[in-house]
Amino acid sequence: GAVVSQHPSRVICKSGTSVKIECRSLDFQATTMFWYRQFPKQSLMLMATSNEGSKATYEQGVEKDKFLINHASLTLSTLTVTSAHPEDSSFYICSAHRDGSTGELFFGEGSRLTVL
Amino acid sequence: AQRVTQPEKLLSVFKGAPVELKCNYSYSGSPELFWYVQYSRQRLQLLLRHISRESIKGFTADLNKGETSFHLKKPFAQEEDSAMYYCALSGSRDDKIIFGKGTRLHILP
Secondary structure, three states: OOOEEEEOOEEEEOOOOOEEEEEEEOOOOOOEEEEEEEOOOOOEEEEEEEEOOOOOEEOOOOOOOOEEEEEEEOOEEEEEEOOOOHHHOEEEEEEEEOOOOOOOEEEOOOEEEEEO | OOEEEOOOOEEEEEOOOOEEEOOEEEOOOOOEEEEEEEOOOOOOEEEEEOOOOOOEOOEEEOOEOOOOEOOEEEOOOOHHHOEEEEEEEEOOOOOOEEEOOOEEEEEEO
16 A cells, blocks of 8 residues: 655754654655644644645645745655744644545654754 | 534543544535544554445445535444544545544543
């Protein structure tokens, strides 16, 4: 089956540093990937839609300069949290549409970011 | 506006009892509806979707366009069904997917 891999699964960083999270579709191509954020005891919140070869589309209220998304190839999207602060600590999950599929999403295992 | 509503944050059901996880949606068109499940310490995964009209792990969900609902049902709950369940809506193949807030299903022994 289709697999989406996220790396790293856990990261701890100091306030003010930048952190990059990778999302890879291992055995399929994904023109479109999505980045979500999950706060404790809350639902998944869609942050942005990542499109290969073009700019990401951000949801209302999500700072594009804070959360940089790059979708450089059909199998890789990256989320960079710039100048991270403790309030950015969260669980970040990516998902991918398999090109040619009819709506099913495949999810990564998520990345837990802790900003000290 | 697109919206998915799961009214129950937590649902506790005894083993062997029927389960119904509620989901209502708002969408001006023909949406695709999905149920996703997240077992403890595992990744989110697709449980079922309305277009396939299949039963997965004993769960079924029928799209009711009149009531704009897509409730998830299982006649006899099992302990391994304990998980977080998300109802989701998509407007088209490449459109974003909107999730409900999720319902935590707790199966009591």
